Amino acid sequence: MNCPYCNHWNIPGADTCENCRQDLAELDHPQASSKVEASMMESTLAKLNLKPTCIVTPDTKVGEVVAILQERKFGCALVGDVSNIVGIFSERDVLIRLADRYEESINLPISEFMTLNPEMLDINTPIAYALNRMSIGDFRHLPITKNGQLEGIISLRAMLSFLSEWYPDLIKSKMEPA
Amino acid sequence: MDLRFALENETVADVGYQPPATVQKDETIQSTVARMRREKYGCILILEGEKFCGIFTERDFLNRVLGKENLNDRPISDVMTSKPTIAIEDIYIHEALNLLHKNGIRHLPLIDDQHRPVGTISVKRAVNFLADYHPTTVYNLPPEPETIPAARDGG
Incomplete structure (x- = not known):
């Protein structure tokens, strides 16, 4: 995966960018791509x-x-x-x-x-x-x-x-x- | 692909369904049940010749067979559900889900234009299908999302 800050390639799952040391952990969090998904993630x-x-x-x-x-x-x-x-x-x-x-x-x-x-x-x-x-x-x-x-x-x-x-x-x- | 698009435009044949487990309607209840146990079938389709004529499920076994006397040598057609809800194999997915949902059934037998069974769609398959359309959300989510630290040190 490419670092969104410097576009350096990092192995998938890396916590920080090898190049610029920016935090990449946040990228691994599942993001809802639709209202249905958001509802599934938020509703209990x-x-x-x-x-x-x-x-x-x-x-x-x-x-x-x-x-x-x-x-x-x-x-x-x-x-x-x-x-x-x-x-x-x-x-x-x-x-x-x-x-x-x-x-x-x-x-x-x-x-x-x-x-x-x-x-x-x-x-x-x-x-x-x-x-x-x-x-x-x-x-x-x-x-x-x-x-x-x-x-x-x-x-x-x-x-x-x-x-x-x-x-x-x-x-x-x-x-x-x- | 968008789930809505798939629901509207794909048929059950496109997403795949289980091939049918079948027995002839004069097969005994005992041997039908033995086969369901052996092969771990939740339901079995009943044939008259080549044509579909009924369905027999785990629930039917519990409610109509278990504990009843002298049923073992009776034909399966005595305890099957005849004329269940059925569908043709090129039915759209949303139509199949509709039938499962509205009728509160667990298995939907699929037939071809000669009324021969070609497979079944189960609620389980339907739920898996829906889950597969939300792969990131469904498969990557920890049980308690708030336990993922927002920052690297958790601070």
Whole structure:
């Protein structure tokens, strides 16, 4: 990259210009190039539509958790308590880990089937960072905490919904008639 | 390229979609589910001959199959969603996003002019597509931006 002050070439990521010693660190900060980007960097997860979710204790029986998911149409259940989530159990886990042995597993604790220590983000995190994590980490649900307490989950759909608000003429919201 | 331009002018075929996982509609529920588990498919498209006739997803497995008696040898067509929302493969991206968003669905099956399935577009693919249009913002951002010192010494 070329130094904006003296046009001397420096290796990418250099903190200062080799030639004139000007500070180059600032150049590495991501800059928003559009209003959408600015909004993603400045808005926090509080702006997204957080969904309520259910929390079960690690010793809850598999059968009970499945019944909750079925009845309340949740895509996942969190395991632990409000201030200490230790696992997540999703529709995907139902298919992958439970499908062939549901009958014999029905009375086993959910802790044997859950995904341990799911990644969680604080509600004051910028939306852009959460989008990055969901995109790279292959997460469908991301539990969100506020002051260390579980506040809800965000889904890929909430993210799609946020992004589509920027193109209301192209992507209509669910509320409007088709 | 600008995201708005891409949404309006590129088709789902331009950005690429997953090839479809398919089974015939008389396949048993047991073997369909076994295949989904083995291959880690979140959804599978159901065929009648060569033509698309329905979709079966993880959610359908949870809500319609798990815990129900004597379903294993029944055909998958008993528990699939027939006549789901579908789209043709040269649909524009904004139209595909519209369908996913408005209908609250996770997978959109794509078909050709002979009604044969050619692939699926998922919400995940859609979100990745949108994220890819903001590469600098999305991929270079630290979790707490204020922790980057404004000056070299942090002062």
